[in-house]
Amino acid sequence: METIFDSADLPLPSRVDAWHDVMSRTHAPTVFSVDRAVAFRAALRATDLGALRVTAMTYSTLRSQRTPKLIRRSDPELYAIHLMTRGRQHLGQNHRVAALGVRDLAMYCSSRPFDTWTDAGEGTVTSVVAQIPRALLPLPDNRIDRLLARPLPAQAGVGALVARFLTQLGDDPGTLRPSDGARLGMVLVDLVAALLAHHLESDDAVPSPSRRRALYLEIRAFIFQNLGEPRLTPDDIAAAHHISPRYLHRLFQDHGLSVSAWIREQRLARCRRDLADPALGGHPVHAIAARWGLPCPQHFSRAFRRAYGIAPRDYRRMTLYGGDVREGGLT
Structure with a gap:
């Protein structure tokens, strides 16, 4: 992963604006607020997997809102799968709010308003986020909508496999070759599609090749364990x-x-x-x-x-x- 931002490199007064700017460029523009009474800290590392991007983030208490006005102005049309690795965070979208703890996954969409906030006190929380173009997921949008801002447990099955995959990408400081990234991106799409299908109880909605690849990876993980x-x-x-x-x-x-x-x-x-x-x-x-x-x-x-x-x-x-x-x- 490439380190894109580290607040330790900046003077305290400019950290919040710099973080807002980097998040708007790497994710989607949002309205952003922090507790000014707390010394803000944040860091972001990112790697591109073909058309996908995975970011590992550390951040202090903050609130981030994506409004209808911002969506009309610019929409990258992405789904994001969010994994908490330390601390707690709330994610609201589609009139639902997911309270996420460590190793919880949740999905949200850049094309709909969302509100996300965390209270880390004087510390920080950490997460890994994979951004996937909406067109790449082989499930209808109206079905995925049912899962937005819902906790997707990652303690077992395909959820655990997705969480392990994202955690390993987030922990790996090395640089992937472009060909490696594209292949891993396809694997991640298959895994996320299988995870969503599992929660929708509609495995038949995922094309057979995707199901087979996801099952093969799940079986390999089972054998390793x-x-x-x-x-x-x-x-x-x-x-x-x-x-x-x-x-x-x-x-x-x-x-x-x-x-x-x-x-x-x-x-x-x-x-x-x-x-x-x-x-x-x-x-x-x-x-x-x-x-x-x-x-x-x-x-x-x-x-x-x-x-x-x-x-x-x-x-x-x-x-x-x-x-x-x-x-x-x-x-």
Whole structure:
């Protein structure tokens, strides 16, 4: 993400106007007010994902209102999905008010008046916002309207996947290549469409390709969370997502993958990472393997050697105590 604004770089008297200006440019023009008795602090980092933009923000107590007059003057025609990561905030639109806490999601639209406010006391709140052109979401506007300014919990399912995706983007200070951004933008559109369809109880309203991509990502996240369970099988994964094992295999085949082989690769990759971690140097090799769902030492050793061309103990010795280890063998 690129840092666009940091109030620490400015004298106190000019911070509020500067923040108002940057928010109008990166989001949509609003009427803006703050508690002048509190030293205003704010920061904003942004990254573009093709036609989408994701911003991570920190800000003091404020109120922001988008009025009909401002909409008539300029409307970028965006939906915004808002994730609170610290503190609380209220969002009002379409005669509804959502009280948002940490890990709550909510949707609002630049084409309709809204009112958002937060009281952070003398501290700050943080959030991540993804702006999506209205034309990109494959759901009718009149159906999405039903979800504006409603809390969309993100503790499980697709909501948790959207929240995790936005949090990772907000935390990542690196710079994405343009091709990476466009691909991640498509993933985010699919995830948000699946989230909205879930809350509308109308999954059939989302085109099949979007549903399949969102389900595939949700299943991968489920597997990551359960890699340490040695009895994790394709049948278990399919049952947890209310699909048939055959359909699960088809989802992975669409990406040129085998379910079981992919799980094994992810387990071995995590074992390899931990074996090279000095902080885990005192942990037995078999304990690291068991931690990632590979409880049989002999099976783990053979699989590791097939994957990386070296025994796990030798790999650990070379990475922690000298030498150069590359995939396929030692040099």
